[in-house]
Amino acid sequence: MEKLTIGIIGAGRIGRMHAENIVYIPNVKIKTISDLFIENAKLWAEQIGIQNVTTNYQDILNDPEIDAIFICSPTSTHGSIIKEAARAGKHIFCEKPVSFSTEETKEALEVVKEAGVKLQVGFNRRFDPNFKKVHDTVKEGKVGEPHILKITSRDPEPPPAEYIKNSGGLFFDMAIHDYDMARYVIGSEVEEVYVQGVNLVDPIFEELGDIDTAMTILKFENGAIGVIDNSRKAVYGYDQRLEVFGSKGSVTAQNEHPTNVEISTKDGVYKDKLKHFFLDRYKDAYMIETHAFIDSILNDKPLVCIGNDGLQAELIAKAARESFETGKPIKLIREEYSLL
Template identity: 85%
Template structure:
């Protein structure tokens, strides 16, 4: 491919707009078109940032021979159909997580992508967070030795709306799936067994909708390491995102981020800023880095950091977590299934 990539974006909600605004000023990128079913809500914004075309039909993007790659930022329920059609049209694909709520559908569409010979990157943006990447790199460099324990804390500052919960796929597929991917990423090992305890402790409406808002997941990895992940939909003190990997020779930890690192010390105590409150603030750099990585992968044939198989593996863990919660038993992940791609 040449020195410039022409992109179409499917879905102009919060995440689609974020990606567009992050990449629109990159000299080697041209955003030719964006699609959304609520087209009237998009036109003015798209015009302001220089996107040439706005359409209500994403097929207009897929059928455009000038467009090299698409960013799929539409609801999860639409991902499989769009990926299948995009691959058939020969487009490179970036898809927000998860690929789908069905492991079987994900496996089927990954076969389509494989046969089409196009690249597919999955939007697990936290892999591109400088702090978490440093943890990953430290483990890979053998600085802390053989990994024994991974601990991840992921707590939202407030629960989402009831409407969001209805379409989210549940905490395991919507929220904890980021942490399942991170656990694989930092250990470099597949998960072989999952055990979950979970409850509805934050908002009774979430329980009424058939979901949970508080969860504790124990992971057993193929390399023998153990992992523990705690999730909550409500941390009153802010967006709580922490990661620790403990090994035979030491540990490496990524702590929470604050708007500033200023501390004020007086006779009354030591004060510092509360945590960053919103995921778009906390992972601003990560979102930029992941789209830059996708663009470079397409332009210069660089390896993808987060492939379709990574999306599948995280879904397998999420599915096992849901089953474990429902059965109150540990659930083993079929190793043949986990190595399908």
């Protein structure tokens, strides 16, 4: 395939970000974007050269000129759209998670497998140059056998109540990125999950049946142990750190700042606050993952983050929620969906 025509479903923050990245990629055209509230996006779409806007995403699926789609709509719609798109012969990029139900995710993956199309799940942190360097360092054996994984993932401020209501909760919305990163970096499946969670940031989380602060302990099949701490509010910025400690040493990815300038005076040493949020911190990662998806279609290359990766992260998130609710460690019954 020499050229790729894309449709984007969802014109919210993530959909627009993907569109603005794609328009600069050679041999790729965004033909149509859909959203229930597309009137709010018409001018923006016109400015970046998108030909068609629609409120009906099926206009995209029924268009024979469109080869692939980006699903950037609410998570509750992902599973059904994946199945429809696969049956329509479209390659699929879907933002995380695939769904809030592992059963629905498995159904969607089965349809994708039967249709023979590509499905990439949007765990963008795999494509972050810093985290990928950690992954590569571990895979190359430079720190020996992994013993301990530490991930810190803290948002700069809580999301609004409307978002919390439909987010799926901290485990499926926020920590699921870290669960995927844990599998990716350690190179082993998770066999047990234990969680402690509390509400310390804002009572709205408890009112809506969610938590805002959590600690997850993971036990991997290769014997390593992982610790992940999540908070919905770090007053100093978007806190994203990762360390793998092994038998031969350790490898660490630190936070990013707008600049690396450091000012030293008699009063102290100062540098910029952390990058504020995920669109700043992971700007490059989003671009790289989009290029990877497009390259996999144009040049028939393997995907980095397949459907099974989405399923495994959801299984960990499901176990984390169960552990939080029961106060007990939860053993995972792992399922594999190859080539998805």
